[in-house]
Amino acid sequence: MALTGLPGTAQAAPATTAMNGAWCNPAQGSFPSGGGFHAPRGGGLHLGQDISNPSGTPLYAAAAGTVIRRGVAVIGGRTGNGIVIQHAGGMFTYYGHLDAFRVALNARVAAGARIGDMGTTGNVTGPHVHFETHSGSLGNPVDPVPFMAARGVDLRGGWSRVNPGASGQRVRAIQHLLNQRRGAGLLVDGVYGSVSSGAMRAFQSANGLAADGQVGPQTWPVLVYSLRRGAGGSHVRALQTALNKRSAGLAVDGDFGGVTESALRTYQSGNRLVVDGLAGPVTWRALVG
Template sequence: MAATPSDLVRERSGLSRRVLLTGLGLGLGVAAVGLAPGAPKASAATLKDGRWATPAQGRFPAGGHFGAPRDGGPHAGQDITNSTGTGVYAAAAGTVVRRAWGGGFPGRTGNALVIAHGNDQYTYYGHLSAYRVELDAEVSAGQRIADMGATGNVTGPHLHFEVHSGGLGRVTDPVAFMADRGVDLDGGWPRIDPGAGGATVAVIQHLMTQHGHALPADGKYDSAAVDAVKRFQEAEGLEADGQVGPATWPKLVYALKQDAKGDHVKALQTALNKRSAGLAIDGEFGSGTTKAVRAYQDLNRLVVDGEAGPVTWRALVS
């Protein structure tokens, strides 16, 4: 898909032309700017706050890691391989500031998007087969923004995912950056800490209510919700640390299929809506929810059975 004049690079968020030009020589490497260590880090509890999400489901291909050797310099991102047409999602809320071939960077190829997340943090999504958002669009974490593809100079379909932290052009290891924020780019369960907020917290609250710990689904992981999670963890023989992570999620979710009713179905509908399903949160697993589950499974190359098992849950909340 060729870029139109309106798709060309725009300067956003007070960025000077000088800052934008920092990354113009990047190509698929980082020789022009070096490997930035990332933005100053707060504590793990403040970073694993539910604001970040996995951009795509797939696998890490050999040689697709950050810093891998390339002709133009070290690889600037992490590749995630799956079929053409696999869903690509916003890693966090923000504004689409570039929608162009190579993201507007000379040396890069393929359809690409760049999202500005504030605080001098950006994410780059490359080799896309289709755009699902326009330039200047405001997007939410987990929203579908594009389809995976093989446009540009590639050996096969994949998402080339970058994180720019500290300014546009200052790339950092996306696997480590996202892990610090509770996201496993390789497809694992997320980690949500006390003080977090957003849709994934609302999913947790609905699930906790189904388990008998009545909580408002307000998306705020406050002290009451943390105390309830700790009691749940203790009852399940888990470490009662209040973090909802890889040990807690499998105990928390339910295997669900059509005709199920309850707060666990509200949790599923909330998770599907984070991935752009647009469902009513009514707690009834009817034909509409079944259709949404099947569509999500198909889009992300999961087993398409219309049932929400551990694999589907993990992909949805990751």
């Protein structure tokens, strides 16, 4: 759906950056012991990173792309039901041990779109997702933890990092938050160009933060608001935008009413967060991860 923009100044085209807003966390959970890249596994090596949470926990596309494989044992024979997504630039991601599929083969998916549910299919000792990243070609796995970190994503669930030059839904949320915090009058276009990054540097300077324009673990907690039903304004638009990145399908109207509260509670419940209808720091961290 189209997001509601705000009047403001158009921005310069973004510069290239690895932390460009194109990638996001595929799952909430914890790292189990022995589930890291190149750990010994059954006479071979474990070629991904496991992330544990109960069966049914949502899995999200780590970046925009096309579902090129969907089924049983789509890579190897140990990881049960799986999905492979092909991304731009010769990148691929793989999600194994799914209990349910949420997308079809050959589907085009956006970053953050729900693609399946964490589960126990294949060779497992408990529910988790086996997550792989492949660079250059499918069959060339690289360690997902540093791969995703280089793109601003902490697989352990920490705050994301977004650099000037980024674009996308996460940037729209940042622009909405800056409009609420500073009355910046930014055009909410999803482009983190010179105008938005300048407004962010001014915000960081005013709040005693490093004025580098990066929205990361120091800036996000100061930028976001704790929001409940009844709130209204650009900060609610930011929340609705972040929920939409995770497939909520909300109207971005700045009204924290019953529909937005229901979407927030659904997200909290699915991702094993406290289901209180409060968009506080823990929920924001997961949403913008």
